Structures are given as structure tokens and as C-alpha cells.
Amino acid sequence: MQKNDLLNKKLLELKTTMPDSILADHFKLRPDMEQKYTDHQKQNFKKDVAWILSFLAESVWVGQPVLFEEFVSWLKTFLSSVRVPMKDVAESFTLIKKGINEVCTPEENKIINPIIEKAIISILSENQILSLPATENHLSFLAQEYLDNLLIGNRNKSLSLILGEVKSGTPVKEMYIQVFQPVQYEIGRLWQTNKISVAQEHYCTGATQLVISQLYPYLFTGERKDKKMVTTCVPGELHEMGARMVTDFFEMDGWDTYYLGANMPIESVIKYLGEVKPQCLAISATMTYHVGAVEEMIRRIRSSELVSSTLKILVGGYPFMVAKDLWKSIGADGYAVSADQAIDLANSLIAA
Known part of the structure; x- marks a missing residue:
């Protein structure tokens, strides 16, 4: 897939000038x-415009409008919760x-x-899909009690x-999948x-990281593999919970794992890979506007x-x-929906 580098660059450059001009245009329409x-509200307005441009630029760059559509759906839910009128949001998108x-x-x-026009239609639509509730399982009551105490x-x-x-006797894997994962989704939804x-x-997220750290003695009980x-x-990515959980699953599968954490400089990652010489590298990005950083990290590696x-x-x-084939366009060897699938995929890629 050929990436639209020039348009991506234009949109990102607009982040420095457009927020002020959009705010000024907004006040012209609404004197x-x-x-x-307040000054705080003005700053938040400008930050939101810059944020919209970031998501739009990344979506256009990889040719995946669905990424922007998902962001708009999330934004609509959030702004509705703080009682921002959707007609005002649609007006801002029109000005952008x-x-x-x-x-x-x-x-x-x-x-x-077409991407922005579709976003405006979505914003003004009365239908809105919120985050899905966690699937019921035999640990649902524990997950709810765990969440209630965190809150x-x-x-x-x-x-x-x-x-x-x-x-x-409950396996640690089940705790990850049936307690920690749905609880983190629910915390995000709340x-x-x-x-x-x-x-x-x-x-809540920090507390769960602490709880997970207390389970580490239970991770090193299986047969070790020579992997x-x-x-x-990637740089700038601060959401690390998912990456940490995937690493723990590999550890439980017998791999020797090396978790580097959030916001890692690319040069440091490359140097470490040269020292450790692993068979597999897992790169995590939660925010859409970090896809470019994932592509750069892979390219430089x-x-x-x-x-x-x-x-x-x-x-x-x-x-x-969200974008199922996105991994192909940025040069990765694969993508898995779950930690278990990631292990199976890594094993098959190495064996090939």
C-alpha cells in the first residue's frame, strides 16, 4: 500500500496554525x-483541533479511513458525556x-x-454505539468485585x-483474560x-499493574524454551498495559522475555535487539497517531x-x-487479536 506522505505532512503542519484559526472562526459564528x-476552555478547544488533525493525518497516511471513523465514534461518546452539543462539534469539523x-x-x-463529511454525519446521528460490556464467564463476579474495590x-x-x-488453583492466564482485560476495558469506558x-x-491502571507484578512467581512454572x-x-506511546500482558503470556509459554516498556527511543530498541538477539519482537501502539512511529521503528530495525x-x-x-490489514502496510510480519494468538503466530513464524 502506497502511503500519502505529502498529505500527511501538510495535515501535521496545520496543527501549529489551524487550532487558533478554527477557534477564531468559531467565535465569528458564535460571538x-x-x-x-474561559482560558482553560479555549486551550482545550485548540488541543481538540490538533488532536483531530493528528488522527486524520495518520488515517490518511495509511489509507485507512476506518481509523478516523473509530476515533470520531469515541470522541462523540466522550464529548456527549461532558454535555458538549453535537451541533457545535459538527460545526468545528466543518470549519476544519x-x-x-x-x-x-x-x-x-x-x-x-469524504472522510470529514462522513464524520459530520456520524456526529449528528442519534445512533451511538458505546463500548461493549465484558463477556460473561465464570470469573465475572470476581472481576466485578475487583473493579468495585479499585474504584x-x-x-x-x-x-x-x-x-x-x-x-x-485458577490459572493465571484466566485471571488475565477474564478479570484484568475486561476490567481495563470497563475502566476505559467509565x-x-x-x-x-x-x-x-x-x-486503577496502576493498581492492576501492581497486582500483576505480584503474580510473577506464578509465571515461571512451565518448561523453558530456547526462545x-x-x-x-513506540516513542510517545504511554499505554503499556496490553504490551505487558502479552509479554507475560510469552513468559508463561516458556519464552525468555524482555519487556522494555512505554515510550522507547528507536535507537535504544535497536541497540538492545543487537545485544539480546531475540527471535521475535512485539511492538505496541494504542493511539492511532502512533502508527507512523511503528512503521519507522520497523523500517529502521x-x-x-x-x-x-x-x-x-x-x-x-x-x-x-480496527484496520485488519494495517500490519501488512507498515512492514510487520504479523498481527494477532489476542495474546494466545500472538504466541501461536510467533511460534509458526519462527518454525517457517
Whole structure:
């Protein structure tokens, strides 16, 4: 798939100028709002415009409009939860489209306009799909009790619930899939719908990371394999929970794992790969506007003399779940929906 580098660059450059001009145009249409907006609200408005441009640029760059559609759906849910009128949001998108059309070529606008116009229709539509609830399973009651304690700040009780269940014989894998994963989805949904604050969301995620760390003695019980894998997030990516969980699954499968964490500089990753010499690298990106960073990391790893040419690279995260063939266009060897599938895929790629 050929990427639209020039249009991507134009859209990203607009992030420095367009937020101010869109805010000014907004006040021209709504003179009464200028006096009502606080400085904080003005800054948030401009940040939102820059954010929209980031998602739009990445979506256009990889030729995957569905990425922007999913972002708009998420944005609509979030802004509705804080009672922002959808007609105001649609108005902002219309102004953004107008501003882009003024600086882009007719051919470029043929790419941009349908994407933004579809977004405006979605914003004004009364139908809205929220995050799906967790699937019922035999640990659903535990997951709910675990979440309830996290939300009231009772981290110790949450930890004791998990340790008690594991000590009673429940496999750690089941705890990851049937407790931690649905709880993290629900925490994200609660924040998205303005039911909990950013502080609560961060606390809950941090608490779950602490709980997971207490389960590490249970991860090293299986037969060890002569296989190594490194997991990392791209520069700027701060969401690391999914990557950490995938790494733990590989550890439970007998691999020697090396988890580098969030926001890793590409040069540092390349140097580490040269030192450790793994058979597999897993790269994680949660935010759509980090897809470009994933592509750059893969490209630079492939061209480095420090890294073996036989290294298999898997990618994971929300953008790759939304756009099923996205992994192919950025040079990865594969993408898996779940941690179990990632293990199967890695084993098959190495054996091939």
C-alpha cells in the first residue's frame, strides 16, 4: 500500500496554525461564546483541533479511513458525556474541513472531504454505539468485585481477591483474560463516558499493574524454551498495559522475555535487539497517531546491521484491531487479536 506522505505532512503542519484559526472562526459564528469561554476552555478547544488533525493525518497516511471513523465514534461518546452539543462539534469539523481545503490541492481534498463529511454525519446521528460490556464467564463476579474495590481505592482488597483465587488453583492466564482485560476495558469506558476522572483511571491502571507484578512467581512454572522475545512501545506511546500482558503470556509459554516498556527511543530498541538477539519482537501502539512511529521503528530495525535479518516482528494495539490489514502496510510480519494468538503466530513464524 502506497502511503500519502505529502498529505500527511501538510495535515501535521496545520496543527501549529489551524487550532487558533478554527477557534477564531468559531467565535465569528458564535460571538456570544467568546465571552463565555474561559482560558482553560479555549486551550482545550485548540488541543481538540490538533488532536483531530493528528488522527486524520495518520488515517490518511495509511489509507485507512476506518481509523478516523473509530476515533470520531469515541470522541462523540466522550464529548456527549461532558454535555458538549453535537451541533457545535459538527460545526468545528466543518470549519476544519474548510481550513484544510484552503491549503490542499483539489486532488488532496478529494481524499479528505469524504472522510470529514462522513464524520459530520456520524456526529449528528442519534445512533451511538458505546463500548461493549465484558463477556460473561465464570470469573465475572470476581472481576466485578475487583473493579468495585479499585474504584473506591481499596487496592489491598483487590490484590487479596486475585491472590486468593490464584492460590485456589485458577490459572493465571484466566485471571488475565477474564478479570484484568475486561476490567481495563470497563475502566476505559467509565472514563470515556465521564463516570470516573483521569486520576481514577490512572489509579486503577496502576493498581492492576501492581497486582500483576505480584503474580510473577506464578509465571515461571512451565518448561523453558530456547526462545527470546522483546516487547516495546513506540516513542510517545504511554499505554503499556496490553504490551505487558502479552509479554507475560510469552513468559508463561516458556519464552525468555524482555519487556522494555512505554515510550522507547528507536535507537535504544535497536541497540538492545543487537545485544539480546531475540527471535521475535512485539511492538505496541494504542493511539492511532502512533502508527507512523511503528512503521519507522520497523523500517529502521530492518535496515540496521545490528539486528538479525531473521527477526520476526509482530504488532499489536487498537489501530491494528480496527484496520485488519494495517500490519501488512507498515512492514510487520504479523498481527494477532489476542495474546494466545500472538504466541501461536510467533511460534509458526519462527518454525517457517
